[in-house]
Amino acid sequence: MKRILFVVAILTGLTVSAQENEQLSLKEAINFALKNKAEAIKANLEVKNSELKISEVRASALPQINANGDLTYNPILQQSAIDFGGVTQIITMGQPWQSTASVSLNQQLFNLAVFTGLKAAKTTREFYQINADLTNEQVIEKVANSYYEVYKTKSQLKTTELNLANTSRVRDVIADLHRNGLAKKIDLDRTNVTLNNVKSTHLQLINSLQLQENALKYLIGMDINTTINLPESTFEITANAFSTDGDFTDNRTEIKLLEKQTELLELNKKATRAEGLPSLSLKASYGYLGIGEEFPWFQSYPGAYWSDYSAIGLNLNIPIFNGGVVRSKTKQAQIQIDMLEADKKDTQLALDLDFKNAVAQINNSLIAVNTQKENVTLAKEVLSNIENNYKNGLSSLTDLLDAETSYTDAQNNLTNALLSYKLAEIQLIKSKGELKSLN
Known part of the structure; x- marks a missing residue:
């Protein structure tokens, strides 16, 4: 029995370990959010509710x-007086x-108002479907941004861990030199201060990563106690966002939603006008x-x-005369249509601006990424040379610490540049109306 329990314990441990090490890709995070996040669930329920509204309006027809x-x-029965040949008689009725x-x-x-209402109900269903698509896109954007923020912090934490290991190794070398009388105590103290600062930064990043992971879990509707890991390829530069030829405004869900709103307002105007038309019913x-x-x-x-x-x-x-109520309400309906048309034009301008800015931002981000990659390579070479020179007494401790700081800064700058690129990539995909391609 003990052997069986031992085997079960091992298998359980392996299962838990496998679950903890399971990687969460961006696509998986987005799909999880679309199934579990409150906004997405409520948007889908609105679509179902629109079906019930159609049934409600259809019932009136x-x-x-x-x-x-x-x-x-x-x-007490009513009595009535009836005259019979000049004689009045009281009769109970x-x-x-x-x-x-x-x-x-x-x-x-x-009844044109009723039949127009039925058309409006069907259009309302389409409106809620588009609105659900827009809600899903907003969820996708939030999840993607939060996902990349988590990966940025994880990358910075990895860089700090490497810096911590390297600084610890340098401190050990200096401590050994100090014991042999080949290094000053002030050099050892300065290295310990640097090491403590790196440890403090490391702890801050661990806490920041925990907070960001919790925020990501909340955004996708996942249990906070669930352990998540991100794949190493998250920050890879992909080419799926670089197609910028053509007019993508018509693909935007925001425009489709405004167009469907225009249809609804047109039907509302038609139904309002129908209030002044004759109606016929069978009884x-x-x-x-x-x-x-x-x-x-x-x-x-x-x-x-x-x-x-x-x-x-x-x-x-x-209807013969209603004091001009129908005419006034019809004009009000037309004003609502004109106002929505103005909003649509303004939205198109804003979306065009977003697209142009996204293209410029992603191009600038690519330049920054390439530049920072070169800086990391150069900073690594400089650190290696100065470390060798310090061991041979040809460089000062200050030069060594500055080289370590420069290398760490270069790696963090590369991480920030990659994050800026990925965020710009999201905005470009969004401006093309292709956010659904991420799930």
């Missing part, structure tokens, strides 16, 4: 059937008990009337008299 029942007891049971039907035959009813001196339980009950009745007719409503 379908036959309306209602059943009605009524029971009345008249303790009705019976103490009266009961009715009927079924009525009403069907719209022509029909069938029922039973029971009266008597006793409670009319059913048709064969003594003292109760039952008879059926029915009616079929048309109801025509022709």
